Amino acid sequence: MKFDDHMVDRKQYYSVKYKRMEDEGMEEGIPLWVADMDLPVAPAITEALVKRAQHPYMGYTYIPEEYYSSFVNWQKKRLGIEIDIDMLSPAHNVVVGIQLALEMLREPGDKVLVQPPVYFPFYSIIERAQCQRVNSPLVEKEDGFYMDFEDMEKQIVEEGVKFYILCNPHNPVGRVWKKEELEKVAEICHRHGVTVISDEIHCDLTHKGKHIPFYSVSDKAKEVSMAFYSSGKTFNLPAMHSAYALFNSKEMQDKYTKISESQNRGDANAFGIEANIAAFTKSEDWYQEMMEYIEGNIDYVADFINSNLSPKIKVRKPEATFLMWLDCRGLNMEQEELNNFFKTKAKLLLNDGEIFGQEGRGFMRLNIATPRYLLEKAMKQLKKAVDEL
Ligand SMILES: Cc1ncc(COP(=O)(O)O)c(C=O)c1O
Incomplete structure (x- = not known):
């Protein structure tokens, strides 16, 4: 399974992740928030669903x-x-x-x-x-x-x-x-x-x-x-x-x-x-491949952020999940300003850290379960936005 080749239009099937982009007027941006994957499900799952759908x-x-x-x-x-x-x-x-x-x-x-x-x-x-x-x-x-x-x-x-x-x-x-x-x-x-x-x-x-x-x-x-x-x-x-x-x-x-x-x-x-x-x-083979892919994405994002954006933005590799908890406290922004910065300057929709509690102030949650080329694009946009501050 080549996850990189598989970014298909999710809007046609009512994706919450993409609907919010529309609602926020961010059609050109990249949605990296709600915790689902922009990766296709295992072939055995598709097969089972098609088979079931064919039973009238x-x-x-x-x-x-x-x-x-x-x-x-x-x-x-x-x-x-x-x-x-x-x-x-x-x-x-x-x-x-x-x-x-x-x-x-x-x-x-x-x-x-x-x-x-x-x-x-x-x-x-x-x-x-x-x-x-x-x-x-x-x-x-x-x-x-x-x-x-x-x-x-x-x-x-x-x-x-x-x-x-x-x-x-x-x-x-x-x-x-x-x-x-x-x-x-x-x-x-x-x-x-x-x-x-x-x-x-x-x-x-x-x-x-x-x-x-x-x-x-x-x-x-x-x-x-x-x-x-x-x-x-x-x-x-x-x-x-x-x-x-x-x-x-x-x-x-x-x-x-x-x-x-x-x-x-x-x-x-x-x-x-x-x-x-x-x-x-x-679907165990798919699961193993997906984990490898996710871990590659985590390594890529952690290396990129810690080499290019630290100390303004820092991140630790998560021990679990496909979510990364970005420490943006080095940007010295109030939470609203931070959210706006991600949306309007970096053109990225992440989860506002503060919704996880006031302890999340200064943080943003990034979902990395997406094809690598999109993450690379997202990281470039983020770096450009930080450099322009
Ligand atoms: C810790 C945790 N619990 C529950 C859920 C949602 O699970 P469900 O869709 O089965 O309600 C999530 C989704 O991100 C989660 O991170």
């Missing part, structure tokens, strides 16, 4: 065993982890799954801990569930971002936190949490009766270090947690809306099924089923 019936569909077993086998092969297939349930997508999980357990007003800068839809999930957010910001050190365990426990105790949404691996800072780190989290949450909702959507996209599922680090971790997975990021299938929830008990799973059904969130998507099975059973 699109009636109500149940979710077959293979939807789950293909995922279980993929996880076993990749991470050496044995998932209990009976503890898996479907989720419309990860965001909706987390929302339902929170709603089924919380009392309105309950406190939910997050670690900003973090995937900002967690904030709306918490708000929609009528809960209150408690922040324990990540701490930046010389070599990257770390959890502040002392602060975390302090917040949990002082605020009476009941839930914690863990981003594992972490978007946007790209950390792959280590076993020791997750063990400490498990100890703290277990000690204070905090339920951990672990968002593991980026679990396959690790470049450095191995993904450790939170529930797997200890009995205590398993006892307090649930996890959400999807083929959306790994295989570029977010529009399939077919994710997975993993529970630690039948009781928890039944609660989830009940709330999911009461909101009609458990229905199967006929195309999502086929896409997931083809992804997890027939």
Whole structure:
């Protein structure tokens, strides 16, 4: 698969990434924001979808065993982890799954801990569930971002936190949490009766270090947690809306099924089923090639930025994800000015760092899952804009 040759027009099929360019009056610019890939899906997925589309019936569909077993086998092969297939349930997508999980357990007003800068839809999930957010910001050190365990426990105790949404691996800072780190989290949450909702959507996209599922680090971790997975990021299938929830008990799973059904969130998507099975059973070669390509893009962007734009803009290579957290604090701009600079001077649409929390001020999030020639063009535009300041 030659990813470089494959940039096709995405506008015709209602791409959110490109629609926003239109909305922002940036038709000539390059969209490098929302976390989907400008890379074609694996051939086996296209084949499976075409085959399904050719079958002339699109009636109500149940979710077959293979939807789950293909995922279980993929996880076993990749991470050496044995998932209990009976503890898996479907989720419309990860965001909706987390929302339902929170709603089924919380009392309105309950406190939910997050670690900003973090995937900002967690904030709306918490708000929609009528809960209150408690922040324990990540701490930046010389070599990257770390959890502040002392602060975390302090917040949990002082605020009476009941839930914690863990981003594992972490978007946007790209950390792959280590076993020791997750063990400490498990100890703290277990000690204070905090339920951990672990968002593991980026679990396959690790470049450095191995993904450790939170529930797997200890009995205590398993006892307090649930996890959400999807083929959306790994295989570029977010529009399939077919994710997975993993529970630690039948009781928890039944609660989830009940709330999911009461909101009609458990229905199967006929195309999502086929896409997931083809992804997890027939697309490993594509996955390996995609990872190599992504890692090449990360190396290219990191080298370019750190050699040409530092100290105004600096970046670390992410340990996971296809997202890079650009430190633009050296430009000395207010956030609005920074966003405008990227849009109007560099003609690039990135994610505003501040939407991930005030800790993201001075940062921009760059999605590098795009053909290399576009990234090269983007880097040239950025350099020209910085040089002209
Ligand atoms: C950490 C994280 N969780 C969830 C999602 C969205 O997942 P879904 O489309 O399955 O709701 C994303 C997308 O970028 C993400 O980065």
